[in-house]
Amino acid sequence: MDKKYWKKTGKIGAIVTIIYEVGTILSRVFSGISAGEFHERYNLPILLRIHHMFWGIFFFIIGLTIARRLPKYSPWIAGIGIGLFLSDVIHHFIVLPLWIGNIGWHWP
Numbered sequence: 001m002d003k004k005y006w007k008k009t010g011k012i013g014a015i016v017t018i019i020y021e022v023g024t025i026l027s028r029v030f031s032g033i034s035a036g037e038f039h040e041r042y043n044l045p046i047l048l049r050i051h052h053m054f055w056g057i058f059f060f061i062i063g064l065t066i067a068r069r070l071p072k073y074s075p076w077i078a079g080i081g082i083g084l085f086l087s088d089v090i091h092h093f094i095v096l097p098l099w100i101g102n103i104g105w106h107w108p
Contacts, residue, residue: 001067009063009075009082016083020052021090034104056085
């Protein structure tokens with residue numbers, strides 16, 4: 001994995017971060033409910049209730065693992081992982097403290 005790989009992966013990660021975070025904020029604004037209230041209302045399976053930070057770590061590891069076998073797809077999968085991870089970190093440690101006054105962390 002060279003500089004070009006990491007540059008592409010980083011760009012994909014940045015784009016995914018922005019798209020996912022904007023989507024998260026807009027869904028919260030337009031629905032008027034918190035993530036916890038959403039989960040209670042729709043009773044989602046546990047795998048959909050896990051913070052997307054953890055899915056990001058999973059996709060990042062998979063992306064790096066397949067880099068040699070599938071170099072065309074690896075930066076996309078790793079970049080999506082980076083984007084999901086960063087979106088959750090930004091949401092919980094920057095957006096929510098400014099918006100509601102706490103990090104809003106709940107498990108799951």
